[in-house]
Amino acid sequence: MKKIIKLIVTLSLLGTAGYLGYNKYKEYTDNPWTRDGQVRTQVIQVTPRVKGMITKIHVVDNQRVKRGDLLFEIDPSQYQVKVDQSKARLQRTLEAAKGTKIEYERVQNIYARDKGAVSQKDMVRNETNYYKSLADIDTSTESLNTAKLNLSYTKVFAEVDGYVSNINFQIGSQASAGHPILALVDENSYWVFGFFREDAIPKVEVGDTAMVTLLAYPDTPLKGKVESIAWGIAHSDGNPGNNLLPSVKPVFQWIRLAQRIPVRIKLDKLPENIKLRFGLTASVMVLKDTEEKK
Numbered sequence: 001m002k003k004i005i006k007l008i009v010t011l012s013l014l015g016t017a018g019y020l021g022y023n024k025y026k027e028y029t030d031n032p033w034t035r036d037g038q039v040r041t042q043v044i045q046v047t048p049r050v051k052g053m054i055t056k057i058h059v060v061d062n063q064r065v066k067r068g069d070l071l072f073e074i075d076p077s078q079y080q081v082k083v084d085q086s087k088a089r090l091q092r093t094l095e096a097a098k099g100t101k102i103e104y105e106r107v108q109n110i111y112a113r114d115k116g117a118v119s120q121k122d123m124v125r126n127e128t129n130y131y132k133s134l135a136d137i138d139t140s141t142e143s144l145n146t147a148k149l150n151l152s153y154t155k156v157f158a159e160v161d162g163y164v165s166n167i168n169f170q171i172g173s174q175a176s177a178g179h180p181i182l183a184l185v186d187e188n189s190y191w192v193f194g195f196f197r198e199d200a201i202p203k204v205e206v207g208d209t210a211m212v213t214l215l216a217y218p219d220t221p222l223k224g225k226v227e228s229i230a231w232g233i234a235h236s237d238g239n240p241g242n243n244l245l246p247s248v249k250p251v252f253q254w255i256r257l258a259q260r261i262p263v264r265i266k267l268d269k270l271p272e273n274i275k276l277r278f279g280l281t282a283s284v285m286v287l288k289d290t291e292e293k294k
Helices: 002-030 077-113 120-152
Strands: 033-040 043-046 052-057 070-074 155-157 162-165 182-186 191-197 209-214 217-229 260-267 281-287
Touching (some): 033 260, 043 162, 260 281
Antiparallel strands (some): 043 182, 070 155, 162 182, 191 260, 209 217, 217 260
């Protein structure tokens, strides 16, 4: 009797294992999936708009910052001098314009009382000088605004919420305008790229439900939606070689490797314990079951 019970239990366990194994097999054959996935996000290249020596650094590597936080400062002295010079130039221009206006109005009054007392040449000259003085005021004002703007650029702020990365400069380093100096990883724009075999792409549609499993958090699958599918990839066999001719790699006819097409996955709200990082490895499965898509 015990042997029969033992046999029944064994057969039941084997049957259950076989059933679960079959369902798992069907899941992987019916739903496109890939282990070649990666977490991505926008990375802002923080680039100074003016050049100068770094005088203050307000963050450390990998620190979390909020939009508007001060990251570092560039020596403002030369830009403050230009602001002061522009202010002085504008003041001189305003004073000169006052005299030009007074002279223009005086000639106008004389001309109004006696048209023969002022020549047409003098009228045109004074009018020209007056309008030139107004243009000089505009030019000096714009120069002052530009100087103030450049002065404000000596303080560099975070443009998004995220994490600063790759701080490889220090106080005394020279910042160059237009050259990135550190990276800012945007914490609000994460997505996942699943690189699917090209023969699986026809089964994938925008809007499909996707399950993402991160290597860092294998016990917490993440849910998302297929946001887009790439329309092209770089051709590895067409790079210029010697004499600018295409460098074509040999093709082995008995081996045909499927290309990988990026599929972009937009993640749903993340659990509290998940901390995404750029470059994390991910497995992605696109669910084709209609009930999962609802």
